[in-house]
Amino acid sequence: MSTDLLDDLQKTILTYAAEDALKLATRIVKEGIDPLEALDAMTLGIRQVGDGFNKGELWLPDLIRASEAFQAALPILMEELTRSGKERKNSGVVVIGTVFGDIHNIGKDMVATLLVADGFVVQDLGVNVAAERFIEAVKEHRADLLAMSALLSISAPEQRKVIAALQSIGLRDTVRVMVGGGAITQEFADTIGADGYAATAPLATALAKTLLDKR
């Protein structure tokens, strides 16, 4: 019974069925199935989608819709996990968002999805995220990695601001920072003191792993 439900949950990710994912997660919690197993099933699903995308068999709409199904079921499972007092093994905790003054979410969503597929715990703050919110989230979630996106040349300087703010409150050494987005270059990333820059979403997940391995 529990295996069936877990299989079905995994399938909702592969068929991009967000509503069904939520329904199944709710049922799984109600029936007392280990939320860790449910999270593993979903991660397996999103990893399959990520692999398909990296192989060129799946496309951006597949990736984004699978991620939305994942996100739909996530909160209820996380809540149950917290209640049970268990900890989830993961590759690292990432706080991600598009900086203040910029509401482009596609690149950021791609990176977030591929990070989830690679076993990271991702706290997605969304778009137009003020520097203070990034800082709060890094503190609250004890993030290993902060990932910021900026598509506009006018919003790119926000990344500098966030890094400077981390420095001023003595948090800079606790967290790795990676930046990306259409307006960003390696040179820019270097000048603002980021730990890394990646030009594409698949490169960003590889970078995340490298940065956290270096710790």
Place this chain on the structure above:
Amino acid sequence: MHRKGFVRRFKALEILTEDQIEEIHKATLDVLWETGIRIEHEGALKVLEKNGCRVNYQGNQVYFPPRLVEECLRNCPSQFQLTARDPKDSLWVGDNRTYFGAAPGMTTVDLKTMEPRVPTRKEMYDAVTVLDALETVDYIMQYTPYFGFEGVPQVMAMIETLAAKLRNSTKFTAEGYSNDCEIFTIQMFQAVGADMFISCLPSPPLTYHRGSIEACLRAVEAGFAIKVGGGGMYGGTAPATIAGAIVTNNAELIAPIVLFQLIRPGTRIIVYNFNYPQNMRNGAPVFGAIECSLHTAIFNQTWRRYGLPTWDDSGEFSSSKGIDFQLGYEKSMNTLLPALCGGNGISVHGAIFGELTYHPFQAILDDDIVGMIGRFLRGVEVNTETLAIDVIKAVGPIPGHFLNREHTQRWWKSEQFLPKAADRLTYPEWKEKGKKSALDYARERMREILETHRVSLPLTPSQEEDIERIIREAREYYVRKGLI
């Protein structure tokens, strides 16, 4: 006095029926009233509310009543002048006239390696000189030719680029907005007595950021024109269907037009198209896609109905990273089609990949593309003289020919377009002259222009002083703000 551009002598290409255009119009009104547009500018929201829009201040959401929309569209002038600092270079925008102009690039292309890199100051000034010299360049866009040059801080890029354009060219040019730079660029235009427009850019879907609206309000209050445009990516920031993307795009464009007409009735508005399919692999726009021209066709048809001049900026780029075959066909198709569809301004010269790269060398090649298209737009005159009945009678069958006729002498040069950087030699001639290609000719032409061309009307000493002062003040402003 204004530049001639090219006057289209035939009906514009239309791909939808009147009924279909009406459906698009109704869908647009529906989106404006039912879904609304998010405008993150409290002052703008107040003006819109006072004039009959529903406003939800919490979400910065504005809902536009159809009657107000129709009234404000009617208040937009359908033709108007954009004054250049040398009157001979002013533009008369609208009707069946098409202007072509230069398009932007963040960086230049190193012709040896074909890699993009930041241009030097000299390369910036030289690129402007080439644009000033090219006959088919009627205007120079914002961020054009480059976003800045070596040694210029990012916040000063647009200001320093504008200075280069005003010093080395008399052609009409425009500016964008970024970190209040429009405060200074507006002063620069006023100092040289030239018109300009600022681009009003939505952040699709259906959203305007404060910066975009604020910059345009500054320009509207100073009496300048506004170029409202931009657009989404099909399947990303706009519906995946072109018809749906037209609807969201129209709604996005109409919202600020209503605002500007309420604030200053009769404000000169140009609408422009900058829509692309989304690359479903990496999320980037697909430059050089044929769908851009499909969109442009409908865009022109729709806005002709509204009576506003249109500008087409989606065909200026290619997905190719270098000056090659793909660049040639993508740019040609997406320049020709908007021209046939009746675009009043088409940005083309110099741009290579996306907005990433520009090169004067490419601008020279594009000069020929535009020349060919312009020749097509001019069409064919049919009258007694051009039907040439008398000459045909006089010449008769072989051994008669037309080469020795005064009629030929009189007509051939205006009938035939003569490209300046194309290879048109016979095979033996081509071999003998060193097997040159269009690229070789373009390189020679660039050298020649840089050696011989001088701007027709240099800035006066007092204008030059003003420009220097404004640049200085801008620097001080950004130092104070901690941005330099």
